[in-house]
Every structure is written in structure tokens, then in C-alpha cells.
Amino acid sequence: xxxxxxxxxxxxxxxxxxxxxxxxxxxxxxxxxxxxxxxxxxxxxxxxxxxxxxxxxxxxxxxxxxxxxxxxxxxxxxxxxxxxxxxxxxxxxxxxxxxxxxxxxxxxxxxxxxxxxxxxxxxxxxxxxxxxxxxxxxxxxxxxxxxxxxxxxxxxxxxxxxxxxxxxxxxxxxxxxxxxxxxxxxxxxxxxxxxxxxxxxxxxxxxxxxxxxxxxxxxxxxxxxxxxxxxxxxxxxxxxxxxxxxxxxxxxxxxxxxxxxxxxxxxxxxxxxxxxxxxxxxxxxxxxxxxx
Amino acid sequence: xxxxxxxxxxxxxxxxxxxxxxxxxxxxxxxxxxxxxxxxxxxxxxxxxxxxxxxxxxxxxxxxxxxxxxxxxxxxxxxxxxxxxxxxxxxxxxxxxxxxxxxxxxxxxxxxxxxxxxxxxxxxxxxxxxxxxxxxxxxxxxxxxxxxxxxxxxxxxxxxxxxxxxxxxxxxxxxxxxxxxxxxxxxxx
Ligand SMILES: [Zn+2]
Numbered sequence: 001x002x003x004x005x006x007x008x009x010x011x012x013x014x015x016x017x018x019x020x021x022x023x024x025x026x027x028x029x030x031x032x033x034x035x036x037x038x039x040x041x042x043x044x045x046x047x048x049x050x051x052x053x054x055x056x057x058x059x060x061x062x063x064x065x066x067x068x069x070x071x072x073x074x075x076x077x078x079x080x081x082x083x084x085x086x087x088x089x090x091x092x093x094x095x096x097x098x099x100x101x102x103x104x105x106x107x108x109x110x111x112x113x114x115x116x117x118x119x120x121x122x123x124x125x126x127x128x129x130x131x132x133x134x135x136x137x138x139x140x141x142x143x144x145x146x147x148x149x150x151x152x153x154x155x156x157x158x159x160x161x162x163x164x165x166x167x168x169x170x171x172x173x174x175x176x177x178x179x180x181x182x183x184x185x186x187x188x189x190x191x192x193x194x195x196x197x198x199x200x201x202x203x204x205x206x207x208x209x210x211x212x213x214x215x216x217x218x219x220x221x222x223x224x225x226x227x228x229x230x231x232x233x234x235x236x237x238x239x240x241x242x243x244x245x246x247x248x249x250x251x252x253x254x255x256x257x258x259x260x261x262x263x264x265x266x267x268x269x270x271x272x273x274x275x276x277x278x279x280x281x282x283x284x285x286x287x288x289x290x291x292x
Numbered sequence: 293x294x295x296x297x298x299x300x301x302x303x304x305x306x307x308x309x310x311x312x313x314x315x316x317x318x319x320x321x322x323x324x325x326x327x328x329x330x331x332x333x334x335x336x337x338x339x340x341x342x343x344x345x346x347x348x349x350x351x352x353x354x355x356x357x358x359x360x361x362x363x364x365x366x367x368x369x370x371x372x373x374x375x376x377x378x379x380x381x382x383x384x385x386x387x388x389x390x391x392x393x394x395x396x397x398x399x400x401x402x403x404x405x406x407x408x409x410x411x412x413x414x415x416x417x418x419x420x421x422x423x424x425x426x427x428x429x430x431x432x433x434x435x436x437x438x439x440x441x442x443x444x445x446x447x448x449x450x451x452x453x454x455x456x457x458x459x460x461x462x463x464x465x466x467x468x469x470x471x472x473x474x475x476x477x478x479x480x481x
Pocket of ligand 1: 244270274
């Protein structure tokens with residue numbers, strides 16, 4: 001049941017209509033940042049108010065909502081947002097990616113492939129990928145208009161000159177359908193390939209910066225790279241110590257004060273699902289060799 | 293007249309507009325797919341679907357152009373009562389409603405500015421029916437190809453050539469909608 005003190009999904013109808021119009025223009029021009037009049041939400045900016053407003057504008061009572069923060073369903077941020085929509089929109093919630101119809105995320109794309117009928121909403125702190133090159137909004141708009149993306153390539157190439165590789169590992173810039181350069185939000189570059197040709201709708205909301213942008217399903221998204229330094233979706237060279245997955249994005253966790261550490265899936269639902277199916281990682285089974 | 297104008301809106305706007313928007317979003321995100329919407333009963337000859345789209349997306353901040361038979365006293369009253377959108381000429385419209393022949397010449401509509409391509413019109417084009425037969429559609433939102441009975445192809449191909457500028461289109465017939473954003477490539481027939 002929804003809390004009667006609120007309008008459905010908290011926002012008033014006129015605000016939702018305004019956000020919905022911005023989302024549709026974003027869908028029509030994939031990767032282009034549509035300005036919108038961000039509203040005060042009952043949570044701090046760092047908690048993804050842009051994503052929350054996009055989610056509020058898209059939710060229907062029949063939805064099943066999942067909220068993740070760096071891959072985890074159980075952080076304070078994720079739990080608060082989930083509770084907020086359970087209370088104001090009366091929607092069911094889930095931690096399981098496969099059951100979710102709407103997923104709001106901060107800094108990850110789930111490991112389980114998205115499917116048609118799902119909407120993935122990204123929380124975005126800095127939507128303008130050119131901002132660190134050019135602080136003036138009028139100038140970055142002009143650069144997008146003229147497809148003046150040379151400076152961006154120069155910056156990436158300086159990385160190569162300095163580090164022997166492109167050092168950017170989060171918020172790695174992408175080009176959408178050969179037109180707009182877009183910030184994919186601070187997801188690890190490991191997740192970048194999942195942005196491209198996804199069967200799901202992907203929406204991006206930046207509250208403080210008041211921008212919404214979108215990727216319709218099956219939209220081509222390429223990570224910027226060079227012929228002699230092709231893009232690589234890197235991760236830690238380990239298997240998950242809990243579920244033994246070799247193909248998931250891992251967090252490094254310190255486990256004692258002797259410098260002991262372990263690598264675990266950042267996607268908690270994915271990891272738990274594998275363990276439930278009997279997959280055992282290095283620190284799960286006492287004798288991992290015997291398990292093989 | 294006034295009695296008609298009072299009827300036919302959403303009876304439970306927050307939830308009805310939410311469900312309607314989700315269908316519009318899916319329609320625009322998957323160009324050429326046909327979806328159903330419910331909840332509005334605008335005056336004739338405007339379709340249920342066009343009424344739903346107006347109720348969901350328009351308000352006092354969205355200048356609206358009514359074309360042809362949609363520009364009737366009953367519809368103007370209905371818009372004034374349920375939506376409050378200022379009625380304007382085609383050049384100033386954020387939204388436009390009418391049959392294709394009445395919306396022409398479509399070059400009158402706003403296609404956005406090079407630095408703000410979102411400042412463009414959305415056309416709600418009334419048709420007798422929607423079917424997945426017609427020119428092939430490809431581009432963002434489409435895995436291989438979709439097909440839709442467009443009223444013509446040349447205008448939509450010309451609109452695509454303006455990308456990232458261009459108008460966006462929602463086709464309506466009865467309670468059905470289909471989307472054709474400016475990003476869609478339309479086969480020449
Ligand atoms: Zn794991």
C-alpha cells in the first residue's frame with residue numbers, strides 16, 4: 001500500500017510530466033544530455049537524487065524494484081531508496097536482478113544480462129564527460145554540437161604516454177551511435193561493454209547537474225580508444241573467493257590486520273546466486289583443489 | 293459543451309499517467325512497436341490514445357497545436373479543462389495533434405537548436421489504424437528491423453537527415469500508439 005500522505009512515487013504530476021518529456025527527448029537523441037528542472041528530494045544529493053527522480057517518473061504500481069549501490073543491495077543508500085519507493089509508490093522490491101523490472105544503480109551494471117522489459121536507471125554525479133577539459137557549460141555544449149572531441153582523445157592518449165595504458169578505470173567515456181560522447185556514470189570500465197546493444201532501456205539522471213540522458217535498447221555504444229591501444233574491459237586477475245566466478249567484477253576486501261585480503265564479486269546478488277547453486281570459492285571451501 | 297469538456301480525463305491521474313507513460317516510453321524506445329494505452333476519452337474525432345498522450349505529457353508549460361478536425365471547439369474546451377496547454381500555431385508548438393495531411397507542411401515544426409536539440413516538437417499523428425506493415429525501420433531501439441505503416445517516407449527520411457535535430461512522432465489509432473523518434477532510419481519506398 002502507498003502512504004496516502006504522498007502523491008504516487010512522491011513527485012507531483014507536473015514535475016513527473018516534465019521529467020517524462022525530458023526522458024523521451026533523451027531517448028530520441030541517444031547520449032545527448034537533456035536539461036531538466038531537478039526537484040528537492042527528501043535525501044542528500046550524494047544519494048542519487050537524479051536517479052531517484054527518473055525512477056519516480058517511470059515507476060508503475062506493477063513494478064518490482066531493485067536498488068544497488070556499487071553492486072550491493074544492502075548498503076544504507078540502496079536500502080533507503082528501496083524503502084522510499086515501497087512507501088511512496090507501493091511497488092514490490094527485490095534483490096534479484098532477474099526478477100526486477102526496474103533497477104536503480106549507483107556505479108555498477110549487474111552481471112546477469114539485462115533483458116527487454118527492464119529499465120536500468122543510473123545515478124550520475126557529473127554528466128558532462130568534457131567538464132574536466134572545459135568548465136564552461138556553453139563551451140561544452142558547443143563542443144558536442146560540433147563533435148569536437150579531439151581534446152578528449154588527446155587526454156586519453158596522454159594517459160598512454162604517461163602510464164603505458166589508458167589509466168581511466170571508472171566513468172570511462174563512450175561514444176553513442178557514432179555521435180555523442182557520453183559519461184557512462186562512474187561504473188568500472190569493465191561494465192562499459194554491457195552498455196552497448198542492451199535489450200533493456202538505460203536512463204541516466206544527474207540531480208545536482210540537472211541532466212537526463214538515455215540509451216534506447218540496441219543502441220551502439222563504443223568506449224573511446226585507439227587502434228594501437230584498443231579498449232580493454234579489465235578486472236582484477238582473480239576468481240571470486242566466495243563463488244569462484246572468473247568473469248565477474250571483483251572488490252578487494254581486507255580481511256585481517258596482517259594484510260590478508262580477498263576478492264569478492266561486487267554484485268552481491270550474482271555472488272549469492274552462484275553460491276546457492278553450489279559454486280565454491282577459495283575461502284568458501286577448505287580444500288579448493290579437492291573440489292576440482 | 294462544458295459537460296463534455298469535464299468528462300474523459302484520467303480518473304486516477306497519478307497511476308494512470310504512470311502506466312501510460314511507461315507505454316509511451318517503450319513505444320519511443322522501440323520504434324515501430326505497437327502498444328495499447330487506456331484511460332482517456334477525448335471528444336471526437338480525437339482518439340483515446342491521443343487523449344492519453346496529451347494527458348500524460350502536456351500541461352500549462354507545453355504549447356499545443358491542434359490541426360484539422362482535432363481543432364474543434366469541443367477539443368479546445370477539453371484541453372483547456374484537463375491539460376491547460378496554451379493553444380498556439382505550428383511554429384511555436386512543443387506538441388502538435390492531427391492527421392498527417394493536416395499537420396503538413398511539417399517543415400513548420402520546431403526541430404531544436406544545434407546546442408539544444410531537445411527543444412523540438414513532438415507530433416501526435418492520428419491514423420485510421422496501426423500495423424506492422426510498411427517501410428522498414430532501423431536504428432537505436434531496434435535489434436534488426438521493425439515495420440510500420442507510415443503515412444509517407446520522404447518526410448521522415450528528411451527528418452532523419454537533420455539528426456540530432458528533428459521532430460519526434462507518436463502515431464495514434466484508437467487505443468494504440470507507436471513511436472518514431474528522429475533517430476530512426478526509414479526505408480525508402
Ligand atoms: Zn562471487
